Amino acid sequence: MITISNLKKHFGETIACDIPAFTINDGDILGLVGNNGAGKTTLFRMILDLLKPDEGIVDINGINPSQSEEWKQQVSAFIDEGFLIDYLTPEEYFSFLGKVCGMPQQVMDERLKRFEHFAGGEVFGQKKLIRNLSAGNKQKVGIISALIRETPIVILDEPFNFLDPTSQNILKRTLKEYASETHATILISSHNLQHTIEISTRIALLEKGIIINDLSNNNSEAQQELENYFKDAE
Structure with a gap:
């Protein structure tokens, strides 16, 4: 469970995050949606202790990430290609992750x-450094690296x-299967509304750093409300 309390972040006059209280339950597939500047990446970076909030607390299963490293055993993430070690091949990178996490190479x-x-036959066995892969294949390496540890939170x-x-489409199926098999809590942000609706059990709509709606989406029930919001926002 991830609990957010009075979380605030400003960049000058811009409010990047202002969330009084929000709880992400175990097993949620939570989609974060919102226009550019809504605060999705800022929120993720504060959860991952990559960005210090001006105020407030993030609690991950009873651990404050700013005060302890133990949460890292429970969370995997891919935010951007800065998470990758691009002078390694994908195989070398995954082996490195396994060693850091204490995972035997066979596993x-x-x-x-x-x-x-x-x-898709474009990542494994290519003998290419990550830096020389296409943007799409770098993305695949990052996503695989986040899922391979099978942590409770992704x-x-x-x-x-x-x-x-x-x-x-393969990724959507992969994430659904991963959630079903591991019962992990998955947090996703995306500009692609349809993809988010198809895989999320719950959707948080952000606007200027504020969660303005928290929608159940077990049967794509949030679709019409979200479509109306983004249509009106045009």
């Missing part, structure tokens, strides 16, 4: 098999960016 190799379809910022339509 890593077995888990990687589930992502072969998503990788955070993905704009995971559908740079992916072709086939890969986007």
Whole structure:
């Protein structure tokens, strides 16, 4: 469970985050949606202790990330390619992650098999450094790196960016299967409203750093309300 209390962040006169209280429950597939500047990435970065809030607290299963490193055993994330070590090949990078996490190479190799379809024959066995991969394939490496540890919480910022339509559809199936098999809590932000609606069980609508609506979405029931919001916002 992730609990947010009185979380605030300003950049000059701009309010990037102002969330009095918000709880993300175990097993939620939470989609964050909002226009540019709504505060989605800022919120993720504060949850991951990559950005210090001006006020407030994030609590991850009883741990304040700003005060302890123990939360890192429970959370995996991919925000952007800055998370990658681009002078390694994908295989070297995954092996490095396995060593850092104490995962035997045999276990890593077995888990990687589930992502072969998503990788599409363009990530594994190519003998390319990550820096020389296309933007879409770098994105795949980052997403796989977040899922491979099978942590209770996974955070993905704009995971559908740079992916072709086939890969986007495979990713949606992969995330649904991953959630079903691991019962993980998954947080996703995306500009693609339809993808978010299709995979999320719950959707938080952000506007200027504020969560203005918290919608249940078990049967895509949030679709009409979200479509109306973005239509009116044009």
